[in-house]
Amino acid sequence: MAPQAPANGGAGNGGTAAGGAAPSSANEAGRHGGRNSENNGVVAGGTTTAPPSVAANGNGKQRATRKRRLAVNPKDKYWTPIDEKEAAAAVEDGGEDGRRPLLFRTYRVKGILLHPYRLLTLLRLIAIILFFIWRIRHPHADGMWLWWISIGGDFWFGVTWLLNQVAKLNPIKRVPDLALLKQQFDDLPDGNSNLPRLDVFINTVDPINEPMIYTMNSILSILAVDYPVDRTATYLSDDGGSIIHYEGLLETANFAALWVPFCRKHCIEPRAPESYFAVKSRPYTGNAPDEFADDHRRMSREYDEFKMRLDALFTKIPERSDAHNAEAKEGAKATWMADGTQWPGTWFNPSENHKKGQHAGIVKVMLNHPGNEPQFGAPASSANPLDFSAVDVRLPILVYISREKSPDYDHQKKAGAMNVQLRVSALLTNAPFIINFDGDHYVNNSLAFRAAMCFMLDRRDGDNTAFVQFPQRFDDVDPTDRYCNHNRVFFDATLLGLNGIQGPSYVGTGCMFRRIAVCGIDPPRWRSDDFKIVDNANKFGNSMSFINSIPSAANQEWSMTSPPADEELIKEELDNVMKCAYEDGTEFGKEIGWVYNIATEDVVTGFRLHRTGWRSMYCRIEPDAFRGTAPINLTERLYQILRWSGGSLEMFFSHCPLLAGRRLNFMQRIAYTNMTAYPISSVFLVFYLLFPVIWIFRGEFYIQKPFPTYVLYLVIVIVMTELIGMVEIKWAGLTLLDWIRNEQFYIIGATAVYPLATLHIVLKLVLRGKGVSFKLTAKQAISTVNEKYAEMYIVQWAPLMIPTIVRPYILFILFVIAFVVVAAVVVAIHAARTGSVRFHFRHSGGASFPTSWGF
Numbered sequence: 001m002a003p004q005a006p007a008n009g010g011a012g013n014g015g016t017a018a019g020g021a022a023p024s025s026a027n028e029a030g031r032h033g034g035r036n037s038e039n040n041g042v043v044a045g046g047t048t049t050a051p052p053s054v055a056a057n058g059n060g061k062q063r064a065t066r067k068r069r070l071a072v073n074p075k076d077k078y079w080t081p082i083d084e085k086e087a088a089a090a091v092e093d094g095g096e097d098g099r100r101p102l103l104f105r106t107y108r109v110k111g112i113l114l115h116p117y118r119l120l121t122l123l124r125l126i127a128i129i130l131f132f133i134w135r136i137r138h139p140h141a142d143g144m145w146l147w148w149i150s151i152g153g154d155f156w157f158g159v160t161w162l163l164n165q166v167a168k169l170n171p172i173k174r175v176p177d178l179a180l181l182k183q184q185f186d187d188l189p190d191g192n193s194n195l196p197r198l199d200v201f202i203n204t205v206d207p208i209n210e211p212m213i214y215t216m217n218s219i220l221s222i223l224a225v226d227y228p229v230d231r232t233a234t235y236l237s238d239d240g241g242s243i244i245h246y247e248g249l250l251e252t253a254n255f256a257a258l259w260v261p262f263c264r265k266h267c268i269e270p271r272a273p274e275s276y277f278a279v280k281s282r283p284y285t286g287n288a289p290d291e292f293a294d295d296h297r298r299m300s301r302e303y304d305e306f307k308m309r310l311d312a313l314f315t316k317i318p319e320r321s322d323a324h325n326a327e328a329k330e331g332a333k334a335t336w337m338a339d340g341t342q343w344p345g346t347w348f349n350p351s352e353n354h355k356k357g358q359h360a361g362i363v364k365v366m367l368n369h370p371g372n373e374p375q376f377g378a379p380a381s382s383a384n385p386l387d388f389s390a391v392d393v394r395l396p397i398l399v400y401i402s403r404e405k406s407p408d409y410d411h412q413k414k415a416g417a418m419n420v421q422l423r424v425s426a427l428l429t430n431a432p433f434i435i436n437f438d439g440d441h442y443v444n445n446s447l448a449f450r451a452a453m454c455f456m457l458d459r460r461d462g463d464n465t466a467f468v469q470f471p472q473r474f475d476d477v478d479p480t481d482r483y484c485n486h487n488r489v490f491f492d493a494t495l496l497g498l499n500g501i502q503g504p505s506y507v508g509t510g511c512m513f514r515r516i517a518v519c520g521i522d523p524p525r526w527r528s529d530d531f532k533i534v535d536n537a538n539k540f541g542n543s544m545s546f547i548n549s550i551p552s553a554a555n556q557e558w559s560m561t562s563p564p565a566d567e568e569l570i571k572e573e574l575d576n577v578m579k580c581a582y583e584d585g586t587e588f589g590k591e592i593g594w595v596y597n598i599a600t601e602d603v604v605t606g607f608r609l610h611r612t613g614w615r616s617m618y619c620r621i622e623p624d625a626f627r628g629t630a631p632i633n634l635t636e637r638l639y640q641i642l643r644w645s646g647g648s649l650e651m652f653f654s655h656c657p658l659l660a661g662r663r664l665n666f667m668q669r670i671a672y673t674n675m676t677a678y679p680i681s682s683v684f685l686v687f688y689l690l691f692p693v694i695w696i697f698r699g700e701f702y703i704q705k706p707f708p709t710y711v712l713y714l715v716i717v718i719v720m721t722e723l724i725g726m727v728e729i730k731w732a733g734l735t736l737l738d739w740i741r742n743e744q745f746y747i748i749g750a751t752a753v754y755p756l757a758t759l760h761i762v763l764k765l766v767l768r769g770k771g772v773s774f775k776l777t778a779k780q781a782i783s784t785v786n787e788k789y790a791e792m793y794i795v796q797w798a799p800l801m802i803p804t805i806v807r808p809y810i811l812f813i814l815f816v817i818a819f820v821v822v823a824a825v826v827v828a829i830h831a832a833r834t835g836s837v838r839f840h841f842r843h844s845g846g847a848s849f850p851t852s853w854g855f
């Protein structure tokens with residue numbers, strides 16, 4: 001999720017501001033040249049430095065003679081490196097004594113912005129304290145209860161502003177050094193790579209609401225990523241248990257045999273075909289420019305055919321099933337697989353044990369381990385017109401999973417699915433690192449996995465890093481981002497702030513994990529020396545293979561590597577760990593794996609890792625590492641933020657950051673408090689919006705007096721918020737529009753959605769009802785450019801918007817009615833009594849303009 005950065009409305013607390021830019025960094029070397037041709041031509045995501053000279057200089061000692069120059073992207077002009085000394089020292093060591101290199105560089109905001117930023121924050125803090133004292137000293141005798149509410153509101157707004165602001169006072173940017181990673185891990189004398197193994201998790205539920213073509217594009221982009229092919233495995237979790245996904249994945253595995261070598265041969269980016277073919281032209285960076293035009297044309301045709309084959313599944317499988325069922329005659333109408341057996345998952349005609357929420361578990365290894373030696377493809381032929389004779393055509397492991405479902409269990413949505421992926425992958429490949437994606441997020445920069453590894457393997461805090469979070473970026477958002485889907489302020493300012501503390505929160509997708517951290521192991525920093533993984537079935541469940549996988553994942557973080565297990569041999573064990581009952585009485589969903597019973601499993605899971613002493617790192621690279629699809633329209637967007645705000649608030653009560661133990665950094669605690677308590681602001685905001693209505697009924701403006709002093713304070717605190725916002729925009733590298741959108745959508749959320757979320761949670765706490773549920777966000781279907789944003793304008797009934805829309809009208813209508821009624825009555829009385837009508841304005845406080853009216 002991506003919580004809205006609370007923008008604190010109310011008495012002048014105006015808002016948090018600004019955003020940031022991608023960290024930047026055109027790679028100086030530009031290319032990532034090397035042994036593998038597929039490494040060429042991709043702009044590395046780091047401000048890459050020239051690698052230190054490796055040549056021995058006579059006395060055999062490696063010396064860093066060359067000053068490590070850093071390329072400056074315009075967006076980086078307000079950032080300055082802070083680890084130059086360390087970096088230089090690390091170059092001196094150069095791996096000779098077995099010490100690990102520094103694989104990323106750290107930047108902070110330059111003093112020219114940082115000092116004013118902090119100073120303004122301090123000044124505004126003083127201003128709001130003075131303001132508050134002044135208000136307390138001037139109670140509003142006529143409307144004390146309203147006055148108390150507004151004092152409460154102002155206090156709350158002041159506190160949340162502070163919580164939000166202090167977590168941003170030390171923004172840190174970290175830029176991975178891909179060239180060094182390559183030098184240390186890939187350019188080995190034996191020609192092999194030493195990068196750690198990596199398991200990729202991707203989730204989907206429904207081939208319609210989350211169009212299958214997205215999921216399959218994501219998978220293609222993952223299979224084609226620039227990472228040693230024998231060291232990754234991809235696990236698709238299909239929570240729908242749908243044969244469409246299963247056969248779609250088979251088609252995808254077949255198509256990948258063309259697509260992946262094509263990507264490697266021509267070094268194309270991005271490696272999700274839909275996005276690749278949508279881009280009209282870009283400079284060629286591959287090794288076979290002569291063949292490119294032909295290959296591209298053929299590939300484009302192959303892709304169109306592939307899409308048709310995917311579409312055809314929706315008719316082909318029902319037809320095939322009908323034919324089988326006609327033969328079988330009796331019994332339920334089953335769904336049939338191509339090999340003439342019945343599909344173990346859900347059927348088109350839902351039947352006992354074959355319907356949504358009730359079916360067997362399925363694991364199918366679709367692509368096996370490719371072996372450790374490169375395999376070159378075939379030269380061009382009539383059957384295969386693309387010449388792959390100089391390309392390694394191997395594909396990484398690909399696995400289909402659909403966990404068992406039963407009506408007796410709460411399946412815990414995505415979190416439940418991921419915990420099954422965690423166990424299944426532990427038995428099959430057990431890579432020490434995991435990266436996870438929502439079904440609609442694809443790899444946009446094929447070097448992204450390497451970038452995250454720079455953080456995990458760095459010698460400074462690498463071992464204590466539980467996860468590396470990438471920002472969420474979206475295609476298909478309208479150019480002015482009217483629904484604030486990009487959440488720039490959050491992703492480009494707030495998360496950089498957290499990056500300077502204990503690390504960014506986990507936002508659900510595009511995040512690399514250390515497996516042992518997910519399995520509930522303490523970070524080295526807090527681990528005792530004689531630490532043992534207890535083989536405690538109460539904690540991990542009854543699979544000994546799973547329990548034993550954990551220590552071996554820990555050992556493999558640095559050394560390699562056992563072969564993947566044979567699926568057939570461990571079939572029973574796989575079935576066991578996919579069972580609903582497996583987790584009964586275990587710590588899954590609590591201290592192990594992804595956390596349960598909350599709509600925002602992501603933030604809570606990240607929080608659990610932080611509170612056990614792990615840290616996280618934020619990784620932004622250019623081009624964007626991953627991209628996804630934004631909600632289809634305003635309705636979906638509002639439900640999305642309802643889920644986020646409801647989940648966050650629920651977290652405030654169920655996993656309260658204020659009560660976490662001492663391993664949670666103090667500032668991180670503040671940040672989490674802000675991140676979870678923000679919907680409460682809406683309660684006060686609603687009061688503030690209702691005040692004018694009360695004025696009308698009571699016939700008096702209940703406003704703080706003396707009025708001019710009040711206005712003066714308001715102007716000061718509002719102007720200061722704007723100033724802070726403008727400085728933030730600068731260091732974060734955002735536009736004014738990004739900032740305005742954030743403020744704007746905050747108000748929409750705070751009036752339309754957060755009150756409902758708050759009410760929901762109050763009801764849950766008081767009446768022990770259910771929390772906000774995880775409703776799948778519908779995504780935009782792929783469409784032509786013309787109709788690209790058409791969905792956005794479809795007016796759908798959005799009950800959530802009622803308060804936001806209706807209030808100004810109620811106010812207006814009430815105002816008119818009240819005015820007319822009161823005026824008519826008074827005028828009538830006066831006219832009846834005296835035959836004439838008289839108006840006067842009363843002075844009040846120090847104000848010389850009307851603060852109340854009487855006739």
Ligand SMILES: O=c1ccn([C@@H]2O[C@H](COP(=O)(O)OP(=O)(O)O[C@H]3O[C@H](CO)[C@@H](O)[C@H](O)[C@H]3O)[C@@H](O)[C@H]2O)c(=O)[nH]1
Binds near residue numbers: 237412413437508
């Ligand atoms: O029963 C379920 C329901 C959902 N999902 C998957 O969960 C992912 C996220 O669902 P989506 O509806 O796209 O949620 P968003 O609103 O886009 O989600 C954001 O916020 C969520 C938390 O609220 C995070 O889990 C997501 O990663 C984050 O992208 C998708 O891949 C789904 O396929 C499942 O696997 N099983």
Ligand SMILES: [Mn+2]
Binds near residue numbers: 628629777
């Ligand atoms: Mn999503």
